[in-house]
Amino acid sequence: MGRIRTAIIPRLAILGLAIGLVRCAPAETGLGDASLADIEARGELVVLTLDGPTTYSREDAGPQGYEVDLATAFAESLGLEIRFETRRDIDALLSALDRGEAHLAAANLTVTPARRARVNFGPAYKAVTEQLVCRRGGPAPTRLEDLPGTRIRVLAGSSYEETLEAIGEALPELTWSARTAGSAMPLLDSVDAGTIDCTIADSHLADFARRRHPELVVAMNLTEERPLAWAHSGEVEGLQGALASWFAEAHGEGFLEELDTRWFGRFGEFDYVDVARFVRRVQSRLPEYRNAFEDAAESLPFDWEMLAAQAYQESHWDPDAVSATGVRGLMMLTLSTAERVGIEDRRDPFQSIEGGAIYLADLYDRVPEDVRGEDRIWFTLAAYNIGMGHMYDARALAERLGRDKNSWADLAATLPLLSDPQYYETLRYGYARGLEPVRYVEKIREYRAMLDAQGL
Structure with a gap:
């Protein structure tokens, strides 16, 4: 494929x-x-x-x-x-x-x-809030009256300058500098590097930047929502x-x-510990396996970054990872799955990546043809977590409840019902921890987006 x-x-x-x-x-x-x-x-x-x-x-x-x-x-x-x-x-x-x-x-x-x-x-097609973004441990004013004395640099010609000019009418001692650029991202990079104390960015860009630089903090909102x-x-x-x-x-x-x-909407609530740990491991662990992810993804319906994000959700890119249920390795394969895809040593990270990709390709082919686009990918990842049988059950239950069995959004709302006896006792494969694959897919999507934020 x-x-x-x-x-x-x-x-x-x-x-x-x-x-x-x-x-x-x-x-x-x-x-x-x-x-x-x-x-x-x-x-x-x-x-x-x-x-x-x-x-x-x-x-x-x-x-x-x-x-x-x-x-x-x-x-x-x-x-x-x-x-x-x-x-x-x-x-x-x-x-x-x-x-x-x-x-x-x-x-x-x-x-x-x-x-x-x-x-x-x-x-208008979107509303954003202008936010003061600073660095953890550095100056981070939370009140307007504390802004003077802070080294602030903003995007030249931007609405951020207009905002500071309006604030400066009440705080004449407020000063800032401006830089020419296409977006506020280079200034956010400078804040993280400590070159400047703070900058201003629209809320959606600030959220994106914090996944690249987890030490960034939103000190305060400077405006209401603006179109x-x-x-x-x-x-x-x-x-x-x-x-x-x-x-x-x-x-x-x-x-x-x-x-x-x-x-x-690709990111969940900001978790500093999780994001900071992820960024560190992108630098320390991912380079060793990147080529293997790239090679394995050639046979997959999605890119290597998605495969790497799934592996991180499985093991945090730790080849020695093992669970209480006996799954192990970088892709956390069961013994039976490893045998099915021809993997001899689950502890070998490169064999594990290859085996996980083979298994994903098989699951993707087994998802019903009516499931298309990105939905098909999310179905595949969920099946990797919970098993294809339970995915078939969830589709049948979604249809019974008048939901779209081919939509991931509808299936994500249905899967948690597999732990309710009112429903699982009526289904072929029975009980399952149905909320788990929903959270599993959400985290993979978030880690995939965080890889984007790293600029790999």
């Missing part, structure tokens, strides 16, 4: 989209599109954006990012290809929009009065109406909620 990069393909499968042409050179000035009909005649939507882990990044398999998926979905609804153009910072992006170098700017832009005076905004929206010049007739119509539909059909969950 062919290899699929999980971070790309399942999202596009759900969206039913194909990423269009992406170029990094500046677009020609003055697109000459006076109306949406002109854009449709050209067949291409040009979108300005910024480099950032929650916005846009270039990958071998194509561009990735929340804004990439969102803008591509809008372009697809109009039957258009999409071309993304990156700019070095927010000021350059808005200036390029002023010059007519693109139709839209999609870059996690906060709607502020100052920006409204300069550009037009489409409908994000796409910017445009207001000069293209029909574009604002198309945006309003499409976003209303995207809200109503749950597309925005789904996309939000995919990009920003």
